[in-house]
Amino acid sequence: MPAIVKLGKKAKAIAKTALAGKEKHYVSYVRRLERVKTDERVCAMTFDDGPMADPAAPDDGSGRGMTEILLDVMKKYGAHGTFDVVGFTGDNYPDEAGKVGTPLWGGTRFDHYPDFGRDTCGGALHQMELVKRMLREGHSLSNHGYRHIIFGKKPFVYGKRSSLGDIDKVLADQKALHDLILKETGCTVTMGRPPHYVDRIDKNLTSYDAYALMDYQYMAASYDGGGWLPSGESDEKKATQAEIDAMISVIRKKLDADPDFFRGQIIFQKDGYNMAKRTPVAYALEEQLRLLTEAGYRVVSVEELLEISPFADVGSDCPLFAKLKDLAKDHAVAYDDNTLRLDAVMTWGELAMLLAPKDVVTKERIETICRTGKQLTPYRAALAYCEKAGLIPAGSREDGAVTAVPDGFFDPVSGFRRYDVLAAYRKQ
Template identity: 45%
Template structure:
């Protein structure tokens, strides 16, 4: 029988598979051809507390381990939790181990040893050594309520409060070391925000992608009472996974802690050293998440797929290409709603269009042309209720109309039109798929 966490995870994944927008959740990407590449993330730091049972500061221990292995990490940092008192320490070994009302990092009563505000030199060193920073929230307060397992936890009261919390850390890091963060991970993966919003709305405001993970590196659970067994419990799942399929982690993101487990111990840096040795034995490169995305952008579209250059070009130009789960689903028939969202010109605020009618949501580009065609056919409606399939003639003629009105020379205009016609002929008479729409949009707007 499935537990509540597994049921919630499946429901969440289903919702992501139906959601389209500019924010992508990056859990893993399609395998990089000819290489084995993985990213590792480290949550809740930086931490100057000792890497128990050793005396060395925890984050420094992780950095030294990464350096020895020639690996790069992505550190999902916080600002500070020292402002979250009065509070009560919870029971070791449970979800409230570091505070009943709020999280306290690296542990209850020792907040001065953790977070970017209290440990700026650690943040500078992370950046100086070539690692990446990600926004885990200034206060590490949950974005919204959560019934299980954090029913007694406080949370941020509104969408504006969430954005303010994220922006506070973003601004601090930018002023400290000149780095603009590109990724965010909600504390405890709680996405819901009061008022009908979610983490994707907040990350859109910051220009972030949602940082997920696809493999649990361990080290955060309560101790077994035997430190060596705790370390072994981190390493064994990785060894078993790669023994069964050496390529299974290619393109994956591994979750790790830059802090203590629920028993205030630190097996993470000790297990990390052995995990990196295992990855090296199987020929894996360990890179930052941004480096991983430079090699492979999508979950279901590998870099050697013929469609990949067009999809990536649209993505880099600011167009929506994937569902929120970072899947392109190129063979799926495209709907009117999807096409309109995917053809919104770069720079048009997405939030302003979500509840707008198709015919008045934008005043330029293919979006306007197709919207007018749909309205003329009586198919205009609200995005949330629009699911009709796209007519092939509509999209082809709209693309040609748009190209005629672009500020490009006659030679380029003719080239793009020929490319659109070629793509349309290659598709045949079947329904317009998402892959075909990507070809046509890339040919129209980018000449790709």
């Protein structure tokens, strides 16, 4: 494993441990989708950074491009994926190619897909036929940024990288790809995954704010399908085989230990080169799908997975399930980690998020932050709206427990757990 990746992973693990238990989650319009709760053997696969018309590496000699190979294999198994596509990285110059085997392999200041100097061989703009084929064959799309530029600064691994660093620039980049896909295919994208998972745009705004304005959910993943990390082998042939084997053996082991392991999980894969400019996924995907199918899994798109259950902690066995699923389409009912926490006490801030209109709250919040440069808790704008509209008592503390709900707005509320309030809420 390259030292920098090792170090990056270590730093991430330390940061994660330090944050565990302290990280505060808020009820949000944007939910981070990692996995969902379901009793069915069903999982989703996501493929980042494509489409890619260049052949697999090593070339399989079939004359097909990388994305075509993935689509052919998925078709054979009746599997649906979610392709987390980019638009065009050809505007990311001047730049210098980075060292192969490092995170900067595709470019020092920017990423280039499928490769440095080969930008027109990838991206939706120049490879729209591949995007159209994805949709024709039942796959979903997610917005991975038109130019795949990180939203905000990312010191350390991507310290040399240019970032967008401003919500207007993030939105312009997101919209460029969103509109291109809509115009060419008629498909309205509903999910996004930030390049390299960098969430912070600037000191006060994050990808969640951008996605709220885009009407997106945050498509994360719960399981790393591997293949992006180069094997330590110096012999090219051995290295390729080791990378393919690694992608298959982890799935086999997990299924052997617990056949239900992948239920509701979102698996991360690549539609492109790994850091060593190889594409083990082109050779490992078939065996991965064979193992999952044999274990009784359906591999579906994230959109299909969300139809089965949109939430991480509540599944179809909950009596309120149909109502919650419907509410979540246009109301903030779940936390940003995609849990509903139905047993928790409802707070005024959470009630305000349920009652206030999304457009007003989202715009007001972002405008206020941009104007004042101050941080604003996620509930502030919703509370202000609801207090002004007389929906909740003036001066309510956002983390204070709800003690009453507006007259005539609800069916009788039997208690003030989140479950009771959501159950009694009549959708407006």
